[in-house]
Amino acid sequence: MKSMTGYAALDRPGRRWELRGVNGRGLDMRLRLPDRPQGLEPAARKALGATLARGNVTLSLRLGAEGREATIPRLSHAALDAALDAAAEVAAAAAERGLDMRAPGAADILALRGIWEAGEADEPPALDTLTAELTGLIAEFDAARAAEGEALATLLTGHVD
DSSP states (O other), rough: OOSSEEEEEETTTTTTEEEEEEOOSSSEEEEEEEEEETTTHHHHHHHHHHHSEEEEEEEEEEEEEEGSSBBBOEHHHHHHHHHHHHHHHHHHHHHHHTTOOOOOHHHHHHTTTEEEEEEBBBBOOOHHHHHHHHHHHHHHHHHHHHHHHHHHHHHHHHHHO
């Protein structure tokens, strides 16, 4: 006898897996997984469905520092070129009218909206690495459910006796 309630977690450098399950009529899977690598969600659904028949199950994988994918901002060269062209156009128009304008500094240009864009996130582990970890996590989760089921069976048998 297995309980539908269970919990398992797996920590690896740069990532944390958590799998939780509670009672439910059917199998309701809620997955909180990163977009990359491609194919992780279908693989996770298949692996969970192969082991679990019922319950409300939540699987999450957090990558990077504090559960977020680490990104490094990078300069958008297209936006920078557009900003510099616009600054030159404004300076030329001001000069035609006899206005003396202070030229924007690098800090002024870099503070403009759109100059910075999100960089690529740190590359996540390969799909086969993550699916292997998930297999171990599901086995640990299933063992926790079996242990709780045995405890419940003992308790129920004691009450019946």
